[in-house]
Amino acid sequence: MSKERIKISEDLYDIMPSDYQDLVKSATYGKEDRGWKDIGNSKELIEQHSLCAGCPESMAFRYILASLPNPEDTVMVGSTGCTSLVFPMVAVHNIHSLFGNQNAIASGLKRALSVRFPGRTKDVVVLAGDGATVDIGLDMTLQAWFRQEKFTTICFDNELYANTGGQESGLMQKGFVAKMAPVGKLFDKVRLPEIARESGCHYVVQCTVSKPSLIEKVVRNAVMISREIGPTYLQLYTPCILEIGKNSMEGLQEMRDSEKPTERFAYKEYVSEPAKQLLAEMAAKDKEKKAAAKQLASQGA
Amino acid sequence: MADTHSVIGTKNKKGQTFTDTWAMMNDAPRTPSFYTGSEVIKEALRRASCDVMIAYPITPQSEAAALIGELFAEGYIGDYFRGESEFAVMSQCAGAAFGGARVFTTTAGPGTMRAMENFPMWSGARLPIQMIVTCRGINSPLSIQPDTLEIAYLLNTGMLVWHAETAQDFFDWILKGYMVSEEPDVHLPLALCCDGFFVTHTKDVVNLTPADMCLPPYDPYRSPVPCMDMECPPVRMMRDPFVMKSNYISYATHASWQQEVWAAVERSRKHTIKWLNGLIETENTDAEILIVASGTAVSQGREAIRLLEDEGIRCGLVKVKVLRPWPGEEIREATKNAKHIIVPEFNVTGWLAKEIKATIPNSERVHAGPRVCGGMTMPPEIIVSEIKTLLGIHTVSMASRG
Numbered sequence: 163m164s165k166e167r168i169k170i171s172e173d174l175y176d177i178m179p180s181d182y183q184d185l186v187k188s189a190t191y192g193k194e195d196r197g198w199k200d201i202g203n204s205k206e207l208i209e210q211h212s213l214c215a216g217c218p219e220s221m222a223f224r225y226i227l228a229s230l231p232n233p234e235d236t237v238m239v240g241s242t243g244c245t246s247l248v249f250p251m252v253a254v255h256n257i258h259s260l261f262g263n264q265n266a267i268a269s270g271l272k273r274a275l276s277v278r279f280p281g282r283t284k285d286v287v288v289l290a291g292d293g294a295t296v297d298i299g300l301d302m303t304l305q306a307w308f309r310q311e312k313f314t315t316i317c318f319d320n321e322l323y324a325n326t327g328g329q330e331s332g333l334m335q336k337g338f339v340a341k342m343a344p345v346g347k348l349f350d351k352v353r354l355p356e357i358a359r360e361s362g363c364h365y366v367v368q369c370t371v372s373k374p375s376l377i378e379k380v381v382r383n384a385v386m387i388s389r390e391i392g393p394t395y396l397q398l399y400t401p402c403i404l405e406i407g408k409n410s411m412e413g414l415q416e417m418r419d420s421e422k423p424t425e426r427f428a429y430k431e432y433v434s435e436p437a438k439q440l441l442a443e444m445a446a447k448d449k450e451k452k453a454a455a456k457q458l459a460s461q462g463a
Numbered sequence: 464m465a466d467t468h469s470v471i472g473t474k475n476k477k478g479q480t481f482t483d484t485w486a487m488m489n490d491a492p493r494t495p496s497f498y499t500g501s502e503v504i505k506e507a508l509r510r511a512s513c514d515v516m517i518a519y520p521i522t523p524q525s526e527a528a529a530l531i532g533e534l535f536a537e538g539y540i541g542d543y544f545r546g547e548s549e550f551a552v553m554s555q556c557a558g559a560a561f562g563g564a565r566v567f568t569t570t571a572g573p574g575t576m577r578a579m580e581n582f583p584m585w586s587g588a589r590l591p592i593q594m595i596v597t598c599r600g601i602n603s604p605l606s607i608q609p610d611t612l613e614i615a616y617l618l619n620t621g622m623l624v625w626h627a628e629t630a631q632d633f634f635d636w637i638l639k640g641y642m643v644s645e646e647p648d649v650h651l652p653l654a655l656c657c658d659g660f661f662v663t664h665t666k667d668v669v670n671l672t673p674a675d676m677c678l679p680p681y682d683p684y685r686s687p688v689p690c691m692d693m694e695c696p697p698v699r700m701m702r703d704p705f706v707m708k709s710n711y712i713s714y715a716t717h718a719s720w721q722q723e724v725w726a727a728v729e730r731s732r733k734h735t736i737k738w739l740n741g742l743i744e745t746e747n748t749d750a751e752i753l754i755v756a757s758g759t760a761v762s763q764g765r766e767a768i769r770l771l772e773d774e775g776i777r778c779g780l781v782k783v784k785v786l787r788p789w790p791g792e793e794i795r796e797a798t799k800n801a802k803h804i805i806v807p808e809f810n811v812t813g814w815l816a817k818e819i820k821a822t823i824p825n826s827e828r829v830h831a832g833p834r835v836c837g838g839m840t841m842p843p844e845i846i847v848s849e850i851k852t853l854l855g856i857h858t859v860s861m862a863s864r865g
Binding site for chain 2: 167168179181182185191209234235236237239246249250251252253254255256257259264266267268269270271272273274275276277279284301302304309337
């Protein structure tokens with residue numbers, strides 16, 4: 163795939179917005195090894211955002227969009243929340259319809275794209291907050307997994323309802339005092355990664371977004387596995403610095419503190435047997451390609 | 464991408480010929496067949512070139528939804544599955560329509576209510592989904608019986624709302640419905656309603672179009688909004704998200720889009736008139752007494768008119784086929800001679816009578832009844848009795864018949 167579909171007519175080139183021109187000139191559509199390292203060297207698929215200064219969610223958005231293996235044929239599905247302030251400014255088609263129905267939308271969408279484009283790859287990626295994924299939308303989150311719908315679900319876990327002003331959510335830690343949890347949350351953080359595994363997800367990762375290289379790897383794996391095998395789930399800690407009383411520059415440290423081996427966001431991964439096989443095949447192919455490139459380089463030299 | 468017009472005359476994978484819809488509906492030979500309403504829905508879908516159908520069990524639409532599953536197994540539908548609830552199903556339908564599919568679903572009563580949040584979203588997102596509503600009670604205690612109250616809730620969603628009287632209406636309107644819904648200047652969902660059981664579970668002679676002809680496929684690029692398939696990637700969807708911005712531009716954007724949705728409902732009028740031969744049908748509107756009804760209340764009205772004729776009382780009839788867009792002009796014209804306008808309904812609130820009262824001059828002419836609900840039938844005799852009472856003719860009360 164290439165930039166064929168985003169070409170601008172020569173006669174109209176000079177009147178097109180500069181971010182469109184940049185997209186055609188230096189975006190990474192069609193670049194096979196695209197990833198987080200392209201950030202800063204190429205036009206990103208996210209132009210700007212209206213999140214709070216220093217919000218880890220904005221980092222997560224940039225890493226994810228830089229890491230999608232096939233953005234020119236990827237449709238994203240969002241939900242209501244802070245993410246819905248960002249999505250309109252992203253250069254891939256994305257759907258916001260209601261609060262919590264993202265996995266139902268994605269189920270219908272993926273099936274429609276499969277009917278309409280047989281033999282072509284069209285990836286669907288859901289990206290929603292923890293309220294949407296675990297509370298109001300839990301039914302549809304799980305049912306899509308039970309049905310083995312072939313798309314990736316990404317949850318931005320900030321452990322509360324951020325956009326409405328910091329209310330208790332199912333993924334909030336027990337005991338945390340928040341709006342609607344006036345004496346502290348009374349029950350444990352919902353264990354969605356474990357539930358995802360039991361519900362049929364073939365690849366489940368829980369981590370923070372402190373390391374872009376890690377996000378690149380897990381996003382790529384999740385999308386490739388969902389394309390070939392079945393549902394995948396990523397739960398990414400994107401702390402709401404505003405609601406946990408941190409400053410703009412403290413988001414990264416908060417994530418680093420929370421991902422220590424004894425902490426609640428210690429890296430957690432589950433890979434099903436068929437998914438392991440696929441990842442091994444992908445790794446073997448990568449190795450082959452690198453070896454071939456090395457050989458070519460040495461011949462050239 | 465399939466171009467709608469270039470495929471006419473070619474065959475689909477089931478050997479059906481993509482046929483110009485006007486010719487298929489109006490010129491092709493028809494075969495009389497004796498079917499239940501549910502079977503008729505299946506037969507219409509066989510000819511509808513439908514990409515995605517999503518099903519959920521709820522009486523009285525379960526049979527139709529399952530029969531369409533059989534069509535999928537035979538290869539007539541692109542994809543088919545059972546969703547987990549009506550709210551989810553209507554969102555799944557939205558997802559499929561966002562992705563450029565021709566989408567079909569069926570629901571009823573509490574299911575319609577559970578899914579309600581989706582309907583204004585469908586209209587706002589300009590998704591031409593077709594939803595069959597086989598109306599049933601929505602009250603508590605639980606009822607599965609016919610009752611049209613749910614239609615009242617659909618009237619302000621921005622969907623097109625049609626109310627079929629018979630299985631024949633159903634067959635024709637399912638196919639014609641897509642033609643209206645998918646017009647680029649309309650591009651809105653259609654709620655095609657009928658009275659549950661009375662239409663779905665009774666058998667009737669229905670004239671079917673040839674099974675080897677089908678509608679041209681849906682072309683998702685003949686649309687006022689982009690199809691979410693990344694065939695034409697966006698630079699960005701919008702410069703600034705309108706959600707949660709408390710400023711005039713945000714308000715104006717939302718207001719103008721709502722107005723545009725309702726303008727699209729209005730623009731569907733001309734297409735609907737063409738395909739359905741008018742939004743209403745009338746008989747003897749020069750009579751002083753007029754029955755105005757929709758759905759199976761029309762059939763009961765016809766029977767009442769026959770009974771009244773036997774007694775020398777002349778009564779006209781208006782069958783309201785389309786509720787959105789509302790046929791105000793037509794109803795004003797049809798009722799201009801009437802001294803008494805009787806509106807029999809299968810629901811407790813009398814929403815049709817209210818609509819009519821808000822439409823015509825001298826609305827005291829409207830008699831909002833008789834009304835039955837909760838699954839009660841409406842014997843023509845109660846319409847007759849109501850009319851006689853209005854005319855000051857003494858009648859024996861229905862209750863005294865024992």
